[in-house]
Amino acid sequence: MTIQLGTSKGRTTVIDVDVVVNSTARRLTLDCAVTLLDALREHLGLVGTKKGCDQGACGACTVLLDGKRVLSCLTLAAQCDGREVTTIEGLAPEGELHPVQAAFVRHDAFQCGYCTAGQIMSAVALLEEGRTGSDAEIRELMSGNLCRCGAYNNIVAAIREVAAARRA
Amino acid sequence: MAPFEYVRAEDAAGAVAMVSADPGATFLAGGTTHLDLLLKDAVIASTRLVDITRLPLRGVERAGDTLRVGAMTTMEELAADTVVTERLPLIREALLASASTQLRNMATIGGNLLQRTRCRYFRDRTVAACNKRALGSGCAAVTYGARMHAILGASEHCIALHASDLCVALAALDAVVDIEGAAGQRRVPLTELYVVPGQRPDVENVLQHGELITHVEIPLLPAGARSGYLKVRDRTSYEFALTSAAAALMLDCGTIASARLALGGVGTIPWRAHEAEAVLTGAPATVTTFRAAAEAAIHDPFTVPGTAFKVELAKRTMVRILETVSGVNP
Numbered sequence: 143m144t145i146q147l148g149t150s151k152g153r154t155t156v157i158d159v160d161v162v163v164n165s166t167a168r169r170l171t172l173d174c175a176v177t178l179l180d181a182l183r184e185h186l187g188l189v190g191t192k193k194g195c196d197q198g199a200c201g202a203c204t205v206l207l208d209g210k211r212v213l214s215c216l217t218l219a220a221q222c223d224g225r226e227v228t229t230i231e232g233l234a235p236e237g238e239l240h241p242v243q244a245a246f247v248r249h250d251a252f253q254c255g256y257c258t259a260g261q262i263m264s265a266v267a268l269l270e271e272g273r274t275g276s277d278a279e280i281r282e283l284m285s286g287n288l289c290r291c292g293a294y295n296n297i298v299a300a301i302r303e304v305a306a307a308r309r310a
Numbered sequence: 311m312a313p314f315e316y317v318r319a320e321d322a323a324g325a326v327a328m329v330s331a332d333p334g335a336t337f338l339a340g341g342t343t344h345l346d347l348l349l350k351d352a353v354i355a356s357t358r359l360v361d362i363t364r365l366p367l368r369g370v371e372r373a374g375d376t377l378r379v380g381a382m383t384t385m386e387e388l389a390a391d392t393v394v395t396e397r398l399p400l401i402r403e404a405l406l407a408s409a410s411t412q413l414r415n416m417a418t419i420g421g422n423l424l425q426r427t428r429c430r431y432f433r434d435r436t437v438a439a440c441n442k443r444a445l446g447s448g449c450a451a452v453t454y455g456a457r458m459h460a461i462l463g464a465s466e467h468c469i470a471l472h473a474s475d476l477c478v479a480l481a482a483l484d485a486v487v488d489i490e491g492a493a494g495q496r497r498v499p500l501t502e503l504y505v506v507p508g509q510r511p512d513v514e515n516v517l518q519h520g521e522l523i524t525h526v527e528i529p530l531l532p533a534g535a536r537s538g539y540l541k542v543r544d545r546t547s548y549e550f551a552l553t554s555a556a557a558a559l560m561l562d563c564g565t566i567a568s569a570r571l572a573l574g575g576v577g578t579i580p581w582r583a584h585e586a587e588a589v590l591t592g593a594p595a596t597v598t599t600f601r602a603a604a605e606a607a608i609h610d611p612f613t614v615p616g617t618a619f620k621v622e623l624a625k626r627t628m629v630r631i632l633e634t635v636s637g638v639n640p
Binding site (some may be wrong): 153154157174175177196197198201204207210211212213216218220221234253264265268269271281282283285286287 | 313314315316338341342345346349350351356358361363386409410411412413415416527546547548551
């Protein structure tokens with residue numbers, strides 16, 4: 143990380159951040175206060191990641207950071223220097239669907255769709271965590287992703303199906 | 311929000327030096343509360359964030375009958391630790407009842423200890439009356455509606471809750487906090503880290519500016535101890551506690567040989583229930599004993615209409631966790 147550009151009262155408040163986003167190395171020059179969520183949406187044009195509450199309460203902005211699910215609204219882009227970020231756009235090659243995306247379509251696991259990217263990123267991580275032994279476990283470990291349309295039953299069904307297919 | 315600088319420290323001493331030398335600087339750990347309050351709610355300020363998440367303070371080591379937890383270990387990492395799983399069920403249960411997996415992947419143990427209150431008046435800068443933000447301005451929570459607020463260690467000056475689940479279990483276990491500062495290192499029992507608000511709700515703990523929590527030491531429970539954590543809340547998951555309790559018991563043929571009990575959701579600080587432990591110790595493990603202990607735990611509560619229900623709910627929460635941990639049911 144090299145520090146340059148903007149200053150405020152003698153302080154350097156703009157930085158360069160080197161981050162790998164969806165397998166592509168990117169260099170961003172940002173204000174220190176920019177969140178990962180805003181960096182993705184406003185600086186990289188990756189608008190699949192959604193801004194819901196912007197306060198860590200809804201899960202809509204969930205992305206993977208070094209493979210683990212985190213909230214991009216409460217992560218500074220600067221903190222991601224040297225790290226790897228995966229968003230909904232990076233789950234599958236262009237024109238293809240990740241198995242979780244396909245299961246969400248099959249099970250009608252969304253209505254308005256605003257929470258869906260976060261739900262899917264969270265579900266992809268949950269499957270990697272290997273804690274999908276029961277509906278109760280899936281519900282508990284998906285509880286950080288709110289769906290105001292109430293598609294929960296279908297979301298659980300989609301995740302259950304992918305988990306079962308993986309075990310088979 | 312004023313612009314701020316972001317830097318990363320190489321080691322703990324460097325981080326301490328950077329913050330100690332700069333009155334406007336603050337440590338940045340997982341950020342799940344800090345960034346919320348700084349960027350979104352704008353109720354705290356920082357001119358320089360010193361990112362400490364990459365310091366070599368991450369991981370869990372067992373040394374004899376103690377677990378030494380690096381302050382930058384995440385909540386999810388500590389919950390997954392095999393010694394925690396086998397020997398400290400109350401810690402694991404408290405962690406897994408906290409937040410969501412996303413937040414647990416970000417939030418650190420040191421940061422959890424120093425999380426700020428969820429009091430909605432503290433977090434709303436359009437509310438003028440908050441003694442924690444502006445000493446002497448009053449307490450909007452006492453005057454207006456309150457629910458997710460404290461009844462113990464509280465007063466008309468402040469009823470802001472310490473909302474950590476983990477700290478409840480740590481208080482029950484007599485955990486000790488390792489602190490590094492510009493003047494050297496010191497160790498403080500977790501229960502002495504926090505300060506009951508009194509006339510100074512703006513002072514929340516004994517840390518000086520620039521002091522850094524480096525480790526938390528958790529004494530293991532003796533083999534054969536039974537422990538657990540119960541969290542009562544408005545929704546089943548992903549919610550702060552209305553009331554909670556951490557309990558650990560050693561039973562000897564139906565008699566309670568030793569007891570540890572602490573309460574959450576009710577205190578301005580994580581609340582150790584020594585009076586209840588005294589009632590439990592040496593008594594038969596019965597629901598009558600548990601109820602007597604619960605009565606002893608809650609004395610002189612400060613309630614407002616919105617929080618009065620917590621007095622009875624906290625007692626029932628204690629009875630229930632003691633029933634669960636002991637295996638004694640009515």
